[in-house]
Amino acid sequence: MGERKVLNKYYPPDFDPAKIPRRRQPKNQQIKVRMMLPMSIRCNTCGTYIYKGTKFNSRKEDVIGDTYLGIQIFRFYFKCTRCSAEIAFKTDPQNSDYVVESGASRNFEPWREEEEAVEKEKKKSAAEEMGDAMKSLENRAVDSKRDMDILAALEEMRLMKSRHATVSVDMMLETLRRSAYDKEQKIAEEFDKADEELIKSIAFPGSQNYVQRIQDDEDEDLDEDFGQSSSNPCKLPDDNLKFKFNVV
Structure with missing residues (x-):
C-alpha cells in the first residue's frame, strides 16, 4: 500500500516507452458514468415514477451515424429503481433537451407544450411568408405593433420608476396623514348633517x-x-x- 502513495516511480535503465503496445479502444465502447436524471419519467414496466434529479449509474455510448451540425449525440442506459428494467434516452442538441428512447415515457410538462406551440407558430408564419408577400407584410406589421407596445410599456414603467424615486419617506407620511385627516373630516361632516336632519324632524x-x-x-x-x-x-x-x- 505504501507504493501507491510515493511521489516518484522507479523506471529501470532499460525502460523503452516505444515498446509499450498502443491500446486500441473499440469504436462504440460504453463508458460507465454517474449522472442525474434530466427529466421526470415513468417506467413502462412497473409504472414507477422516477423524478428529475435522481442519481444513478449509467452506461454512455456514442450514437453511430447520428449527429446534429457536427455535434455528437450520446445515448445513456440505466435501470429502473424498482424493477431494474433497462431504460434508454439520448441527447437532443437541436432543442437543448433529452429524448426518451425506450423503457419509459416522459411526464407531461406544460412549459414544453407552450414552447412547442410558439415554435410551430414561428415555422408556420415563416412558411406562409415564403409564398405570400402580403402575408409577410402583415406579419411584419403585427411584429412592429407588438414591438411598439412593448416599448410603450417599458417607457411607462421607466416614468413610474422615476416618479417613485423622487418620493421621499416624509412625503409619503405627510400624504398618509393628509388622507387620514380628510377622511375624518368627511365622517364628521356626515355626522353633523345627520344631526341637523334629526333636529329638523323634531x-x-x-x-x-x-x-x-x-x-x-x-x-x-x-x-x-x-x-x-x-x-x-x-x-x-x-x-x-x-x-x-x-x-x-
Whole structure:
C-alpha cells in the first residue's frame, strides 16, 4: 500500500516507452458514468415514477451515424429503481433537451407544450411568408405593433420608476396623514348633517306643527271643570282651561 502513495516511480535503465503496445479502444465502447436524471419519467414496466434529479449509474455510448451540425449525440442506459428494467434516452442538441428512447415515457410538462406551440407558430408564419408577400407584410406589421407596445410599456414603467424615486419617506407620511385627516373630516361632516336632519324632524314648542299632549292628571281636572259647568250652565269654565289645552 505504501507504493501507491510515493511521489516518484522507479523506471529501470532499460525502460523503452516505444515498446509499450498502443491500446486500441473499440469504436462504440460504453463508458460507465454517474449522472442525474434530466427529466421526470415513468417506467413502462412497473409504472414507477422516477423524478428529475435522481442519481444513478449509467452506461454512455456514442450514437453511430447520428449527429446534429457536427455535434455528437450520446445515448445513456440505466435501470429502473424498482424493477431494474433497462431504460434508454439520448441527447437532443437541436432543442437543448433529452429524448426518451425506450423503457419509459416522459411526464407531461406544460412549459414544453407552450414552447412547442410558439415554435410551430414561428415555422408556420415563416412558411406562409415564403409564398405570400402580403402575408409577410402583415406579419411584419403585427411584429412592429407588438414591438411598439412593448416599448410603450417599458417607457411607462421607466416614468413610474422615476416618479417613485423622487418620493421621499416624509412625503409619503405627510400624504398618509393628509388622507387620514380628510377622511375624518368627511365622517364628521356626515355626522353633523345627520344631526341637523334629526333636529329638523323634531317639532318644538312655538312651531306650527307643535301639539302638547295632555297628561292624565290634567284630564281629571278638565273632567271636574266640565262637570261643574254642566251643573251650572250659566257658569263659564275657568280661564285657565285655555292654557291647559295650549292651543297655539
